[in-house]
Amino acid sequence: MSSLRAEQISVTIDQYRLLDAVSVALHSGEIIGLIGPNGAGKTTLLRVLAKLLTPDSGAVALDDISLRQISPERFARRCAYLSQGAPTHWPLRVDKVVALGRLPYLGWRQQLCAEDIGAIETALALAEVAHLRERLVTTLSGGERMRVLLARIFASQPHFILADEPVAALDPYHQLHVMELLREHAHRDTDDRTRGGVLTVLHDLNLAARFCDRIILLAHGRIVCEGDPRAVLTSPMLQQIYGISVRSIEEANEFSVIPWRRTHG
Amino acid sequence: MTAIRAIADKKLLPLLIAVLTALFFFALSQGPAVLNWLAALRQPHTSIDGVIFWQVRLPRELLAVCVGASLGLAGAALQGLLRNPLAGPDLLGVSSCAALGAVLALYFGFAAVTWLALPCGGIAGAMLAVVLLFLVSGRRASVLTLILAGIAVNAVMSSFIALALNFSPNPFALSEMMYWLLGSLANRSMNDVMVSVPFMAVGWLLLLSCGRFLDALTLGEETAQSLGFTAAALRWRIVIGVALCVGAAVAISGNIGFIGLVVPHLLRPWVGYEPRRLLISSALGGAILLLLADIVVQWLSAGGNLKLGVITALIGGPFFLHLIVKQRGLLQ
Amino acid sequence: MLKNPLFRLIFCLLFALSGNARAESAIPQRIASLNLCTDQLLLMLVPRERIVSVTDWAARPESSYMAAAAQGIPINHGLVEAVLPQKPDLILAGEYTDPTLLNLLRRLGYRVETTAVPHDLPQARAHILHFGELVGASLAAQQIVADMDRRLQLLDARQRARKPQLAAAYAPNGMTVGRGAVLAEIIERAGWRNLGSELNMRGYAQLSLEQLLLAQPRLLVLDVTAENKGGSIAYSYLSHPALATLARNARVVTLPPALSECIGPMTVDAIELLAAQR
Numbered sequence: 001m002s003s004l005r006a007e008q009i010s011v012t013i014d015q016y017r018l019l020d021a022v023s024v025a026l027h028s029g030e031i032i033g034l035i036g037p038n039g040a041g042k043t044t045l046l047r048v049l050a051k052l053l054t055p056d057s058g059a060v061a062l063d064d065i066s067l068r069q070i071s072p073e074r075f076a077r078r079c080a081y082l083s084q085g086a087p088t089h090w091p092l093r094v095d096k097v098v099a100l101g102r103l104p105y106l107g108w109r110q111q112l113c114a115e116d117i118g119a120i121e122t123a124l125a126l127a128e129v130a131h132l133r134e135r136l137v138t139t140l141s142g143g144e145r146m147r148v149l150l151a152r153i154f155a156s157q158p159h160f161i162l163a164d165e166p167v168a169a170l171d172p173y174h175q176l177h178v179m180e181l182l183r184e185h186a187h188r189d190t191d192d193r194t195r196g197g198v199l200t201v202l203h204d205l206n207l208a209a210r211f212c213d214r215i216i217l218l219a220h221g222r223i224v225c226e227g228d229p230r231a232v233l234t235s236p237m238l239q240q241i242y243g244i245s246v247r248s249i250e251e252a253n254e255f256s257v258i259p260w261r262r263t264h265g
Numbered sequence: 266m267t268a269i270r271a272i273a274d275k276k277l278l279p280l281l282i283a284v285l286t287a288l289f290f291f292a293l294s295q296g297p298a299v300l301n302w303l304a305a306l307r308q309p310h311t312s313i314d315g316v317i318f319w320q321v322r323l324p325r326e327l328l329a330v331c332v333g334a335s336l337g338l339a340g341a342a343l344q345g346l347l348r349n350p351l352a353g354p355d356l357l358g359v360s361s362c363a364a365l366g367a368v369l370a371l372y373f374g375f376a377a378v379t380w381l382a383l384p385c386g387g388i389a390g391a392m393l394a395v396v397l398l399f400l401v402s403g404r405r406a407s408v409l410t411l412i413l414a415g416i417a418v419n420a421v422m423s424s425f426i427a428l429a430l431n432f433s434p435n436p437f438a439l440s441e442m443m444y445w446l447l448g449s450l451a452n453r454s455m456n457d458v459m460v461s462v463p464f465m466a467v468g469w470l471l472l473l474s475c476g477r478f479l480d481a482l483t484l485g486e487e488t489a490q491s492l493g494f495t496a497a498a499l500r501w502r503i504v505i506g507v508a509l510c511v512g513a514a515v516a517i518s519g520n521i522g523f524i525g526l527v528v529p530h531l532l533r534p535w536v537g538y539e540p541r542r543l544l545i546s547s548a549l550g551g552a553i554l555l556l557l558a559d560i561v562v563q564w565l566s567a568g569g570n571l572k573l574g575v576i577t578a579l580i581g582g583p584f585f586l587h588l589i590v591k592q593r594g595l596l597q
Numbered sequence: 598m599l600k601n602p603l604f605r606l607i608f609c610l611l612f613a614l615s616g617n618a619r620a621e622s623a624i625p626q627r628i629a630s631l632n633l634c635t636d637q638l639l640l641m642l643v644p645r646e647r648i649v650s651v652t653d654w655a656a657r658p659e660s661s662y663m664a665a666a667a668q669g670i671p672i673n674h675g676l677v678e679a680v681l682p683q684k685p686d687l688i689l690a691g692e693y694t695d696p697t698l699l700n701l702l703r704r705l706g707y708r709v710e711t712t713a714v715p716h717d718l719p720q721a722r723a724h725i726l727h728f729g730e731l732v733g734a735s736l737a738a739q740q741i742v743a744d745m746d747r748r749l750q751l752l753d754a755r756q757r758a759r760k761p762q763l764a765a766a767y768a769p770n771g772m773t774v775g776r777g778a779v780l781a782e783i784i785e786r787a788g789w790r791n792l793g794s795e796l797n798m799r800g801y802a803q804l805s806l807e808q809l810l811l812a813q814p815r816l817l818v819l820d821v822t823a824e825n826k827g828g829s830i831a832y833s834y835l836s837h838p839a840l841a842t843l844a845r846n847a848r849v850v851t852l853p854p855a856l857s858e859c860i861g862p863m864t865v866d867a868i869e870l871l872a873a874q875r
Contacts (some may be wrong), residue, residue, distance in 0.1 A: 050491055076493030083487045089348040090483050091410040103481055104493040108475075110541075152484070157491075298807045310842070313810055320839040321806050371828040437831035444830050452771060454807060454838045569651060572802060 002028045002063050004079065004160050009048055009058035011041075011221075020046045020221040021058070024199075026160060031198040031231075035205065037053040040218040042201045043084065044163055045198055050081040050162045056185035065100040076104035080158035084201075086149045091138040094148050098123055099161065101155030120155050122256055127181060141220035142173025150181055161185060167207065175204070179211040186213075192226065207245070209256045217241060232261050233257045272430045277535055281549040285330070288556045294325045295563050323557070324453045329559045335510035337476070337551020338544060340525025342472045344504050345479035345540035349408060350592070353526030354511045357411065358418025359394040360522065363508075363515035364445045364526050365429065366390025369464030370516070372433035380456075384464050387516030391508040394418055399504075424559050432495070436501070448521030450559055458460050461517040468509030469548065476541030483540065521542040521574050523581025524551050530588065554580075605678065605698060624733030625687035625708070629673065629680040632691035633661065634859035635712060638725065639689065640666040641862065642742060649683040651727055659798040662855045664865040677702070687732065713859055714860075715784055721860040722787060748865050749786070750870055751757070756788040759875065763817035764789035765809055768854075769831035772820075773804035780820060780852070787871035789816055810869075816874055817843060818852045848874045 005024040011019040018041045026032055026049070028154045035041050047053040049060060051067050055150055060067045070114060082103075088097065101123065112120070127147045133139065137148060143243040146166060153161055159180065167175040184195045202208045208229065215232040219241050225232045238246050238257070239249040245263050249256045294300070298317055298473040301426055305318040336354065343352040343359075354360045355450055370376050370386030401414040430438040466477045481489035488497045514521075536542035558576040565571050627649045630636045634653035639648060641661040652675045654660050655667040671727045673679040677698055680688060688709045690699055699709050712732050715721040722742050729738020764784050773789070774780040775798025784791045792812050793802065819835055856867040 010436060047487070052487055052490055071493075072490070072495055073493035076491060079491075081488060081491035083485055083491075085485075086488075087485045088483060089485070090539050090540065092483060096539060097483070100480060100484060100492070103477055106477065149484075296807050297805055298811045313813060316842045317807050317810050317838055320837075320842070321810070371830075374828065376828050433829075433831040435832070437829045441830050452834050452837060456838060 002078075002197070003065075004062050004199075005056055006049055006060045009045065009060070011044055011048065011053065011055050019048070019055070019220050022221070022223055023058075023202065024049070024216060024223075025058055026197045028197050029186060029195045030213040031183050032214045032216060033087060034199060034216050035146050035203070036218035036224075037209050040223040042218055045218065046081075046162050046164050046199070046201055049095060051080060052081065056253055058204060061259055073104050074079065077156065078158060078164060079152040079160045080156045082149060082153055082161065082163040082166055084168070085104060086166075088137050088145070088149075090231045091136040092179070093133070094135050094137055094140075094151075095120065095124070095133040096127060097137050097148055098129075098151045098155050101152040103238045104156060119123045123151040123154035125153050126184075128177075142251035143170050145178070146170060146174065146183070148248070150178065160197045160199070163198065165201050167202070167204065175207060181208055183211050184193070185190065201202055202239070205233060205238070205257050205259060229256050236247070241264055277532075277546060278549070281546060286551055288553055288560075291324060291329060292329070292556050292560050293322050295560055296322055313400070320455060324455045324458050325344070325450050326556065327458050328450055328453050328518060329494045329555045331458075331462050331465050331523060332514040332521065333552040333555025334548040335468060335514040335551070336471070336521065336524040337528040337547040337549075337554070338469060338472050339507045339510040340551070341540070342475065342479070342503050342507055343549035344529050345482060345543070346473075346500065347411065348469045348482060349411065350530060351408060351412065351588070353523070353524070354391075354507065355520065355522040356419075356420060356526060357394070357398055357415035359507065359511050360390050360399075360408065360515050361419050361422035361426070361526075362394030362397075363387040363391040363512045364520045365426050366387045366393075367501065367516035368426050368429050368445060372429065372435055372438055380460050384461050384513045384516045386512075387411060387514075388512030390509050391512035392504070394422075394518050397509060398403050443572060444519045446520055447572035447578070448515075448519030449519055449572045449574075453517075457517050461513040463590070464513035466505045467496050468513070471502050471506030472510065473544055473548075475499055475506070476544050478503075479540035479544070500568040519572075519574065520584075521555070522575055523577045523585070524554055526588075527577075527581045528554055530584075602697065605725060606701070625685075625731075627683065627685045628687045628732055629683060629685040629688065630655075630689040631675050631677070631680065631694055632675065632689075633729075634714065635689040635691060636667065636860055637661060637663045637863070638728050638861060639732065640670075642729055642737045643732050649685050650680060653798065656704075658855070660763065660854045660858055662859075662866075664833075664855070672745055675729060686820070688732075698767075703859075716777070716860075717779070717785070717865065718745075718860070721864065722746075725861060738830055747864055748869065751784065752788075752868060759788070761785075761788050761790045762815040762870070763792060763795075763812060765792035765804070765812060765814040766807065766818045766820050768801075768820035769829070771803055771806065771834045772801050773798065773809075774820070775802050779864065780818070780857060782855075783792045783864060783867050784818065784871060787868045788875055789871065798825050806834075806837060806839060810843060813843070813846065813849050816871070817847050817849045818871065819849065820857065821854060850874055 006022065006024045007020050007024045022045060024045065033150050036042050036047065044053065048055050049166060051072065062070060062075065065074065066237055099112060100121060105116065124133060127150045129144065129147050129151050132144060132148065137145060138147065163182065166180050170178065182198045182200060185200045188195060212229060214227060215229050216223060217232050217237065224241060225237055238244055243263055244256045245260045247260050251260065301314045304312040307313040309315040309319045329587055340353045343357065344350055345352060364533055366386035366389045370382040375382035397418060398414055427442060430442055458543050478489065481492045481494055486496055508551045529541055529547045532542055532546045536546050561576050562571050562573055599612065612793060626644065626647050628639060630639050630649055631652065633652055633761050636651040639651065640655065648670055650671040650673040653672045656672065658664040678792040688702065688707055690709060690711045692711065692714055699711065702709050712724065712728060715724040725738050725742050729842055731737045732864055751869045766780050766784065773793040775793035781791045781794055792814055793804065794855060852867060856863045
């Protein structure tokens, strides 16, 4: 059972305390949704977990080894990061973009070996973008692009996926598709070692409720509440944190919430 | 077109190498003297043909290849690092800053003290420019900020060069302004090759080793870092590599413009826009372009009064205008 | 500011109004010279008491043949304004001094003589004689010309003995001299063939290093036209390693600017220097 654990993380930038003694643990086999109002510190927490930002205090450990002792390359093989907005600066072919996911494995090699090509093909199939392989990534629709970037992540064969608002600009069809792919990565059921973990920042409470095993609610740099979606996404909690009222839905054993109305205070 | 692209995909490098080799030998055969090649090869030091070939023509063409390669490579690296097709060492002021460093080293006697002074002056100038660029425009600079910063640096450096030449003790100094602003490979010797090529070679190694990082940067700096690259260290490696390439090149040949801008641009579609593949292609392409320009210069003015930069500007200027028209959206 | 024509006009008018008399005398007693070549000729022909100022170039040994003689004489920097307070009765200007200004001075009653630059030795003889008349030193001028003639005759006599070999002049920026330039005449008079002339060049022209090497001249004349301080690209032409190969089979002589800047007796010195290399 693998874990990515953050203990007592604090981050202060320009005298503004972004995170205050936050502890988070991501285990294999689970998909965690990180929610909270704008400016709560979600992206900051994700970046700390992804080894992109060094916290002022506290430590992060992968399988109980401190991140400071793991080389960036080794860490890249275990954890993959999907950044917000996910830019692609050059109009590369889709298969070349996905091949970028193999960079942590290349070392000084310039050519892809059979193993790399295998991983790329598997990734293309998993993300259902194999038919787009020769297209230029800049000519794709938003949803197709996001799946290609996910394929890039799959190509790295990571254990843990850290995603920052992966579905922000997508239409409903693609939103569901991407969330399904992420959940599959976490729940894919072979044996304990290859089951992954996903931590994703989401704004959409509905998607968070339906697809995540656990929810962490962050506000003003602190964890307000965490646990099962049903336990966290309650009216009083959401009213306090977001200032909204919600309607909850229970349908065929699936739980969901719909933001309903703004309240005052 | 896609069929051509597919061929180009695999055969581009061999093609470029073949063109470069052919052009190199052609360039060596140009000149007012008709050489007896056998004599030149058998008696390099004693026959006149030998002296002309080894000491006059060969250094000049070797420098054309190395300077062209350095400028092309530096341009591709800068464009990859800044994720911007309009970045080029001359546009961003790196070349003119290098020229200032070289001018200070040459005209105020430092180069007479040690041969190291000239290339190191150029390299120091180039480093200063890149650091200034990053300071002024920040790491996530918009196109406009970068170009404005480049314009500012260029203006300041050109004035300083004029000032330095004005105060130089040498009576010819001020009239050599054109050399520094436009560049020339006339009258080069093997000494010049020895003085500059080692630095350029180190620059090539540094830049070529950053290819995969530039590929990763396609997805943004954060993703690149998450793919296992230490962005800060690699950024410095690219900065130093660019400084070595541009600094040594400008110190030995003046500010030859547009190669770092035009060559990567022309070759980018042929390497599938992949930044890593663009590096080596741009190096070869830059060498080819500069060799061509040098051949044209020698045809047009055997004595060498025409500056090389005039030809590259005649090619690069209109090209740059065309680029602006095509990239109008990018500049918004 | 001093070069502003309006300022000069005002300055001159004020000076004129101050009422100094400038009578024309038969032999000028207060001569001022505004360029290097007239400086040197003046110093050769006229005793110091009659000279009020010369340019700063005249006193520099690197560029002036008469540097020793110029020591202690007041310096003008070639500026008319510096000369006027010295109340000269003859101002000697070169071809390139501002003609408008000179005309103004003439109208104000100053005696201004512009002398054209001689382009070859016959012109130089005529020029020296004319100059001698201007400054009231005809006898001295005739002596100088006679001396030049004598030395040249000696040189010519020696020339006829041997067949001339090829010489090439090389200056910063890779320049050489062709027909019409003084240095070409110097080289030919000294008993050498001039590469630039044989390549049909006129005046100062660029010579490619390849052409120079191919020609394999027996004499390389380095025409150092000005002092070389600090480095420069122009001077790097003179230190190209390939020239060392040339130097193995040829004599290399540096022609100092003092001998080549102006035409006159110093030109004969230059000819003697090159003739001695044969």
